[in-house]
Amino acid sequence: MDCGEGAFQQLKRAGVDLNAVHELFITHHHFDHIGSLFACLGLNMMTHRDRPMNIYGPPGTSQILRHLIAACDIPQAIGFGVPGQSLPHPRDFIVSRDLRPGDVVDIDGIRISCCENTHYRAEDQFGKDGPISLSYRFNAPDRSMVFTGDTGPCRALEKLASGADLLVGELIDADIVFNRIRSQNPNMSNQALRKMLQHFTEHHLTPEDLGELASRAGVSQVVATHIPFMTKSAAEDAEYIRRISTKFSGNVAISEDLAAY
Numbered sequence: 499m500d501c502g503e504g505a506f507q508q509l510k511r512a513g514v515d516l517n518a519v520h521e522l523f524i525t526h527h528h529f530d531h532i533g534s535l536f537a538c539l540g541l542n543m544m545t546h547r548d549r550p551m552n553i554y555g556p557p558g559t560s561q562i563l564r565h566l567i568a569a570c571d572i573p574q575a576i577g578f579g580v581p582g583q584s585l586p587h588p589r590d591f592i593v594s595r596d597l598r599p600g601d602v603v604d605i606d607g608i609r610i611s612c613c614e615n616t617h618y619r620a621e622d623q624f625g626k627d628g629p630i631s632l633s634y635r636f637n638a639p640d641r642s643m644v645f646t647g648d649t650g651p652c653r654a655l656e657k658l659a660s661g662a663d664l665l666v667g668e669l670i671d672a673d674i675v676f677n678r679i680r681s682q683n684p685n686m687s688n689q690a691l692r693k694m695l696q697h698f699t700e701h702h703l704t705p706e707d708l709g710e711l712a713s714r715a716g717v718s719q720v721v722a723t724h725i726p727f728m729t730k731s732a733a734e735d736a737e738y739i740r741r742i743s744t745k746f747s748g749n750v751a752i753s754e755d756l757a758a759y
């Protein structure tokens with residue numbers, strides 16, 4: 499899921515061979531979710547990938563990939579600089595597919611469905627022209643998982659997550675993040691700061707929002723994610739769990755890099 503900065507280093511640390519990854523799902527096109535797509539193409543190229551890699555995402559995903567694939571022309575032509583040696587071109591193994599809300603994909607007995615969420619716009623704007631942010635549900639024969647991506651509170655997402663075993667949900671503490679940005683960027687205008695606060699409060703989930711979503715959807719377990727490493731601490735994790743649990747009585751964990759749930 500998603501391909502933010504450092505994804506492939508982490509994949510390696512998790513003991514997963516890049517060439518063994520066949521499917522990549524993108525939730526939306528903010529840079530913290532797609533920053534390593536170019537590395538995805540290049541590293542597969544340099545390790546002679548010979549199997550297709552399917553990349554799914556909201557409309558615009560194929561266009562982004564087309565440009566990144568074109569940007570591989572020069573590194574692919576250079577290769578390792580060894581005479582007679584050649585590398586596959588990412589256009590030969592990348593297969594991209596733009597998904598629209600409601601689309602369904604079946605892969606190896608797992609059914610993947612998706613809905614639009616409120617990360618970019620309110621639900622009364624759904625269906626109109628404009629960028630789309632997706633949440634995904636994975637139904638395996640024995641287990642179901644929902645990945646919210648970035649989103650604000652959203653009825654469509656509650657429906658998508660209904661009865662899921664595991665909800666991997668984003669959260670943001672708008673006050674902490676806002677105050678950090680304000681103190682680190684003293685030249686930012688009040689108007690720019692106000693817009694940013696609006697984005698944090700309307701387009702993301704507070705810990706209470708995440709608990710509410712989990713509760714309304716009736717999921718069994720919540721794992722909270724998307725917490726900046728700069729602010730992550732045991733004390734803050736405990737506070738997030740306390741706040742989520744004011745709205746949700748199930749199992750709650752705060753995600754840790756490389757952990758399994």
Ligand SMILES: [Zn+2]
Pocket residue numbers: 526528617648
């Ligand atoms: Zn985002």
Ligand SMILES: [Zn+2]
Pocket residue numbers: 528530531648724
């Ligand atoms: Zn994000």
